[in-house]
Amino acid sequence: MSFPSPQHDHGPCVVHALQVAEEECRRRGARLTDIRRRVLELVWRSHAPIGAYALLEALGKAAPPTVYRALDFLLAHGLIHRIEKLNAFVGCPHPGHAHPGQFLLCRQCGAAAELNDESIEQAVRRAAEKTGFLVAGLVVEAEGLCPACRKDAV
Amino acid sequence: MSFPSPQHDHGPCVVHALQVAEEECRRRGARLTDIRRRVLELVWRSHAPIGAYALLEALGKAAPPTVYRALDFLLAHGLIHRIEKLNAFVGCPHPGHAHPGQFLLCRQCGAAAELNDESIEQAVRRAAEKTGFLVAGLVVEAEGLCPACRKDAV
């Protein structure tokens, strides 16, 4: 919910995310195969949202469909989110209940933070209702400066 | 601000948009060249957001950079918006003051409506502030059913 400090030790976050993912997949009867786990780990290891071809390269010998299929699986089970603005992917810090993500993207350091603010979704839903539109999915992506980069910029 | 009825006569909308664009460009000292005007007209003629390569085809004999340059110009001067989710473009119904768009995108008929709801932006700004993040740009894209398609679906 808060912005990840750039110098925090990210290792434990990755380990924790993988544990949660194992659990969540078990609960759902979904198979977190080796490739899928490796992609998820790579996504988490990256501090910033990471693109499919960067993942592909990190995986070593693999073709595009391999990584896209893994990403599709992870998206379908709510373990990652896609950032539309960046054509990139980021780990979900609290999978288990389906939700659209709301993201803060630092234009300086690339870091991303996920919000899940009820009032944002409500504001959209209310405004949409006024026009008679029924909201089914929602993309919210704010670009700007994270706390650390904001300080640096003075 | 409200959803465009699918059977409304779109011709006048296009004509009006082009007039406003002429005016706005004059005001800004920007050149609305033939290509740029044709691209803007094509964007407006399309009921739904339209992609760069569809515009390219409609233009006839032209190469990608031609249409992308025109789109860049139109974006820079606030005459169109880009829909990130769709990699597509839509005319702005009220250019003249820079603003991020907030969009309602019908998954059935493809129609798009632009909102400019203060409360949405405020909700995002407030939630971002809590984390110390400074918002500079904002993408809001809701997917769902427009009033007409909602009725059809019962």
Place this chain on the structure above:
DNA sequence: TTGCGGAACGTTATAATATAACATTTAGCC
């Protein structure tokens, strides 16, 4: 008017992102 200089455009090639189609392997189940 003519020539200058920058903006706009043309053209070719290529980068970056994503999917189609089909063969092969693997994992779970009886």
Place this chain on the structure above:
DNA sequence: GGCTAAATGTTATATTATAACGTTCCGCAA
């Protein structure tokens, strides 16, 4: 073990976007 469906491998190609460089056009000023 043998069956089946899911997962993965493999090749080709679609889709979206930009780089690089040459040419043309347009406003402006000598």
